[in-house]
Amino acid sequence: LYHRHRVDSFFVFFSSTRVRNEKQGDRAVEFDITAGGASDACYCKEPIIHRISNIGTGRMHGLDIEIKCVEEKEYSRPPLQENENLKIICKPKIMNGKHGIRVYRLTVPPGQAARVSFPFKRLEMCQQGSVLTVKSSDGSEVESIPRLSGSYCWRDDGFDGTVKNSGDKDYILLVAEWH
Numbered sequence: 001l002y003h004r005h006r007v008d009s010f011f012v013f014f015s016s017t018r019v020r021n022e023k024q025g026d027r028a029v030e031f032d033i034t035a036g037g038a039s040d041a042c043y044c045k046e047p048i049i050h051r052i053s054n055i056g057t058g059r060m061h062g063l064d065i066e067i068k069c070v071e072e073k074e075y076s077r078p079p080l081q082e083n084e085n086l087k088i089i090c091k092p093k094i095m096n097g098k099h100g101i102r103v104y105r106l107t108v109p110p111g112q113a114a115r116v117s118f119p120f121k122r123l124e125m126c127q128q129g130s131v132l133t134v135k136s137s138d139g140s141e142v143e144s145i146p147r148l149s150g151s152y153c154w155r156d157d158g159f160d161g162t163v164k165n166s167g168d169k170d171y172i173l174l175v176a177e178w179h
Contacts, residue, residue, distance in 0.1 A: 002022075002051045003049070004047060004049045006044065008043055008066070010040040011064050012037070012038045013033045014063075014149065014150050016035045017057065017058035018031070018032050018055050019032075019053060019056065022052075036172065038089050038174065038176075040067075040101060063125065085114035086104050086105070086106050087107075089174070101177060102176070102177040103175065104176075105172060105174055107170055107171070108170065109165065111165065112165060113163065118177075119160075121178040123152060123175070123178060124153055124173055125173070125175075126149055129148045130165050130170070134162070145163065
């Protein structure tokens with residue numbers, strides 16, 4: 001199915017596979033997508049019509065999220081939040097003269113806890129679920145963080161606290177900083 005993109009977007013992939021991208025009027029291009037990957041694309045200035053086909057053996061599971069344009073002066077970007085458990089995986093480029101999206105990957109190994117601070121609105125997307133205990137800095141338990149692989153939720157508030165993994169595999173959460 002051919003479809004059109006004309007709004008800047010970012011993409012997050014929950015599974016790995018090989019795809020074929022057929023842009024209208026161009027030769028088809030094949031490439032691999034990787035679980036946990038994130039990227040952005042500028043479509044406001046250069047809209048496209050294309051078709052994406054899964055030609056690999058894995059599921060094609062991901063999100064394509066359109067980005068609302070925000071004037072740079074309207075948003076004061078917080079400093080990067082990288083630490084031992086939290087890595088930035090998609091640094092934004094300027095899209096249509098506006099800020100892009102930063103995407104972080106939070107990884108908490110089994111039996112460990114990670115201190116995190118998200119002082120921004122965000123989309124949380126669970127790459128790999130586990131059994132968690134999430135506490136805010138005041139000690140209260142928080143239930144809203146996505147815990148099942150492929151689940152996601154929107155958060156309007158900030159978060160400062162700890163995520164403890166009581167499961168038997170890494171907990172991996174992708175966090176898109178929104179403005």
